[in-house]
Amino acid sequence: MVATSVRTNTDLAFQRCLSPDCGATYDVGEAIISCGKCGSLIDVVYDWDRLPVPDSLSFFQQKWARRNEPLCRSGVWRFHELLPFAPPEKVVTIGEGQTLLHPSDGVAKYIGLRAGGLYLQYEGLNPSGSFKDNGMTAAFTHAHLIGAKRAACASTGNTSASLALYCGVSKLMQAVIFIGSGKISYGKLSQALDFGALTIQIAGDFDDAMQRVREVCEKLGSYRVNSVNPCRLEGQKSSMFRVLEGLDWQVPDWIVVPGGNLGNSSAFGKTFMELKELGLIERVPRLAVINATGANTLYQLFETLGQRWNGGHLDRKVEEGFVQQMDRENRRASTIASAIEINRPVNYEKCLRALEVCDGVVREVTDQQILDAKAQVGANGLGCEPASAASVAGAKLLRSEGVIAPSERVVCILTGHQLKDPTATVAYHTTDQEEFNRVLGSRGVKRAEFANRAVAVPNDLDEIVRAIQLNS
Numbered sequence: 001m002v003a004t005s006v007r008t009n010t011d012l013a014f015q016r017c018l019s020p021d022c023g024a025t026y027d028v029g030e031a032i033i034s035c036g037k038c039g040s041l042i043d044v045v046y047d048w049d050r051l052p053v054p055d056s057l058s059f060f061q062q063k064w065a066r067r068n069e070p071l072c073r074s075g076v077w078r079f080h081e082l083l084p085f086a087p088p089e090k091v092v093t094i095g096e097g098q099t100l101l102h103p104s105d106g107v108a109k110y111i112g113l114r115a116g117g118l119y120l121q122y123e124g125l126n127p128s129g130s131f132k133d134n135g136m137t138a139a140f141t142h143a144h145l146i147g148a149k150r151a152a153c154a155s156t157g158n159t160s161a162s163l164a165l166y167c168g169v170s171k172l173m174q175a176v177i178f179i180g181s182g183k184i185s186y187g188k189l190s191q192a193l194d195f196g197a198l199t200i201q202i203a204g205d206f207d208d209a210m211q212r213v214r215e216v217c218e219k220l221g222s223y224r225v226n227s228v229n230p231c232r233l234e235g236q237k238s239s240m241f242r243v244l245e246g247l248d249w250q251v252p253d254w255i256v257v258p259g260g261n262l263g264n265s266s267a268f269g270k271t272f273m274e275l276k277e278l279g280l281i282e283r284v285p286r287l288a289v290i291n292a293t294g295a296n297t298l299y300q301l302f303e304t305l306g307q308r309w310n311g312g313h314l315d316r317k318v319e320e321g322f323v324q325q326m327d328r329e330n331r332r333a334s335t336i337a338s339a340i341e342i343n344r345p346v347n348y349e350k351c352l353r354a355l356e357v358c359d360g361v362v363r364e365v366t367d368q369q370i371l372d373a374k375a376q377v378g379a380n381g382l383g384c385e386p387a388s389a390a391s392v393a394g395a396k397l398l399r400s401e402g403v404i405a406p407s408e409r410v411v412c413i414l415t416g417h418q419l420k421d422p423t424a425t426v427a428y429h430t431t432d433q434e435e436f437n438r439v440l441g442s443r444g445v446k447r448a449e450f451a452n453r454a455v456a457v458p459n460d461l462d463e464i465v466r467a468i469q470l471n472s
């Protein structure tokens, strides 16, 4: 059994119920996922007045010069002063968060932005190939802090790869991962298996796995590392710190991020809320969260039904009615972007808060739009998995609507590496119509406008040379 609580002897960091009407607080040494009083989500909060907060974000520049120290090398923990829930000696880091902000004029042109106006925050550079490591180092640190011996998650693949990696490297606990059968890409499944995680493949989808992992963790006392874990989201604030760092501490006009379980968008909103409160930034960027059309709960609730955070006083009937109807119809999420194939996002309420803080918008994009955008990202040299490209497809849509102005500075988050899901990529570029139809046609993808098709030639030198000359 995991120790569910340790006293940290400090109230500089604590946990608090998200609902302002409840506001119950908990020690940071407790493993809690929801408020024991009202059931709402939990935030990690800090008594900033009693903490050594830097006067300016440029303070963090000197950390980079000390990157021989593990906490300065980590792209998460070099911002420790802005997520100080665990003492430095308890931090478990594997050098995550070495991710970069790349300007991309090629993708800017595709979206309809001026040269110099578009940046890609390439989180695929993380050790397990996705942004999950930003959060996992923080959740794992917390699990270690409270003495957990078994950590579990439900996953569409990246969280599980990340958890498996941290367990494999540190040997501090056993990883138990829950995945929907046939619902995760081979790249991600292979990581979990290779890193040695106990892999429970359930006959269901991510939403089913999420429900089961909650029950199992309660029964077995395992530590849960899904993004409903408030400490995990503290780590996920760091991609925003790195975006600001990449822009010499200037705030962009837009952050565009794919929305699945809504952990990133929630964490980003909290980042800007805190930085503003601390006087470290003067304004917050606008946030755009992009759903896949086949997994569009947030889009439906926020844009179609108009649900708002409303300072924490949200009209719950809107959400309840929507979920009841989803249950009645047994509606299942379905998109080629398997990482965001989620109909019941656990961080929904935190995301509503983020949308309020950042004057946000939500859009949905089709699998066709996602794959075309993915091909453009790849053709411009970085490469990402389908879910990540939802951000680029969403930015293009918002630009075409005029919501994003052509002169604005936009950051799209590329959440996962290109090699996570080669099946979708190869099917897009294939010359084999049957393969295209099987993998993509079945999802309503009709064409591959940016396909780079392999050229088939006989094994003959002259023919090969002719093919190269013809295609150059």
Ligand code: F0G
Pocket (backbone or CB within 6 Å): 130, 132, 154, 155, 156, 157, 158, 159, 160, 227, 258, 259, 260, 261, 262, 263, 264, 265, 339, 340, 385, 387, 388, 415, 416
């Ligand atoms: N992009 C990628 C590559 C992801 O793996 C995920 C989530 C998301 C976007 C959505 O992010 O949940 O913060 O809105 N993957 C989870 C997983 C659910 O299990 O790996 P979110």
